[in-house]
Amino acid sequence: MSEPVRWGLLSTARINEAILQGARQSESTNVVAVASRDQGRADGYAREHGIDHAHGSYEALLADDDVEVVYNSLPNSLHVEWSIRALEAGKHVLCEKPMDRRVEVVERAFDTAEREGRLLMEAFMYRHHPQTHRAAQLVREGAIGELRQLRSLFSFTLADDADVRMLPELDGGALMDLGCYCISMQRLLAGEPELVFGRQRTSSTGVDAGFVALLDFGGGLFGEFHCGFDLPEGNGLEAIGSTGRLVVPDPVRCRDPHVEVDGERIDVEDIDRYFLQVENFGAAVRGEAEPLLGRADALGQVRVIEALYRSAASGAAVSL
Amino acid sequence: MSEPVRWGLLSTARINEAILQGARQSESTNVVAVASRDQGRADGYAREHGIDHAHGSYEALLADDDVEVVYNSLPNSLHVEWSIRALEAGKHVLCEKPMDRRVEVVERAFDTAEREGRLLMEAFMYRHHPQTHRAAQLVREGAIGELRQLRSLFSFTLADDADVRMLPELDGGALMDLGCYCISMQRLLAGEPELVFGRQRTSSTGVDAGFVALLDFGGGLFGEFHCGFDLPEGNGLEAIGSTGRLVVPDPVRCRDPHVEVDGERIDVEDIDRYFLQVENFGAAVRGEAEPLLGRADALGQVRVIEALYRSAASGAAVSL
Secondary structure (H helix, E strand, O other): OOOOEEEEEEEOOOHHHHHHHHHHHOEEEEEEEEEEOOOHHHHHHHHHHHHOEEEEOOOHOOOOOOOOOOEEOOOOHHHHHHHHHHHHHHOOOEEEOOOOOHHHHHHHHHHHHHOOOOOOOEHHHHOOHHHHHHHHHHHHOOOOOOOOEEEEEEEOOOOOOOOOOOOHHHHHHHHHHHHHHHHHHHHHOOOOOOEEEEEEOOOOOOEEEEEEEEEOOOOEEEEEEEEEEEEEEEEEEEEEEEEOOEOOOOHHHHHHHOOEOOOOEOOOOOOHHHHHHHHHHHHHHHOOOOOOOOOHHHHHHHHHHHHHHHHHHHHOOEEE | OEEEEEEEEEEOOHHHHHHHHHHHHOEEEEEEEEEEEOOOHHHHHHHHHHHEEEOOHHHHHHOOOOOOEEOOOOHHHHHHHHHHHHOOOOOOEEEOOOOOOOOHHHHHHHHHHHHOOOOOOEEEEEOOOHHHHHHHHHHHHOOOOOEEEEEEEEEEOOOOOHHHHHOOHHHHHHHHHHHHHHHHHHHHHHHOOEEEEEEEEOOOOEEEEEEEEEEEEEOEEEEEEEEEEEEEEEEEEEEEEOEEEEEEOOOOOOOOOOOEEOOOEEEOOOOOHHHHHHHHHHHHHOOOOOOOOOOHHHHHHHHHHHHHOOOOOOOOEEEE
């Protein structure tokens, strides 16, 4: 067996807890370092989580020779900048979703990864879960006939206007935080859309508190979704084909994992999706697996996000 | 009590059965005549249903002095033409939905009704059902907070390409037959949309076998729906507000009538919606009630339908 992969956490964001819990289950993953802009905060976090190195700046983490993989959980607007810095420091990077809202910037990140001979992956943890694989497999195998319509939603109430997801300067917004999952799921099942149309509900902070979208995948296959920080909790994915309907009731969080085909429940294994994500990326770093999500997927994501924001701004449909 | 209103059926379409069943429960409704382009067919239909007069042409029904109200269940493309003829013959007209796909034509029909001093109503039977009134009342009273998102679907599999709903020359299509309900429901809860965007899946016969739409009602209130003849059976309406979610599982057919607010079931009375429709229109004819649906509602409907077809044809959003 290969030596465990040594990870460093860029930031002390709350999402790290999920990654740490996944890492604890993985024999091939060691979280060895954490960074904060505040040394005291890094020290406290390292102590609390049993992490060896605590760095008082992001630069210091990148200079840590012990770190092989950087997990980038900074706010959206800092994803690409710090991923590029980490890649240039010789690290592999697992970067939280969404990587960015601008196509050109994501291309630059992957160009850097290729130039540096390092791996870069967008952290869509749900894509690693067996529930997701099973849903995609069922659709691919024709369980609902010819796929014709996708329908999803992702929403919850975020009342705190000071939350990073509500701040335009940090690239917050419902499409960035929630809609990106709806896009990812629909692309997984339907491929890349040819045309998109979107409308947004702007919050007092200036981000999209809500977003609704229509995607045309060509060949008579359509997608619709809505998301929002100003709505009650809502989750779900429906794939509707010529002969049947597949439902994934909890597609992102994967609680009580199962898929329903025409009302019939199909159970799937309950495995921690963060564990699967660090295992996959670690194996890829060791050359023992392909990263599940690479450049093509990340660019597909940001092309739709950028096009939807352009559509919402202009009032016109945008072709891709 | 007033004398029962005397109705004549323009055509022997299958939907007549529902109207006849509603009429049998109504003491104020007498179906006294039926017309077919074929005298033998009219005779057989009249005998089978206990109707006094059988006419071998639509013109003959309009000339029948005993008929006060014409129920127009002809194919879509003949709705306005024969409604206008009936109005000009001095009849009140209950015309099946959708009245037409062209705004100008529906305006002409209501102009005729006003000139002739007769009533014209579009036959959206579900609008008369207590389930619909209850849903609208709950939304209006704030049961889900501020309304922000509507989501509906209406679909079933129609495999017969010779069905009138599959023929472009009779103004068939999924938006006309099924989507019109989604539009009607969303307009009832949200008012008139300011902008719409739609895409269609064209059948081999040339009509839209499937349609997906996004409606922007202004003020951050959006609607999405899909419909199709090439999808499995699907029905449903969700109204999502700032604080809660209202679901009407069977909004058109109103079976097991109830509304759900945040998962809590609210039962409503089970009354035949066709009965309520003929009672309402009959009372309006006698001057004892207002018709539930008049010119403004029918024009709202056709404005959205026309705009959606224009959007699907052009690929652009259409402002109303």
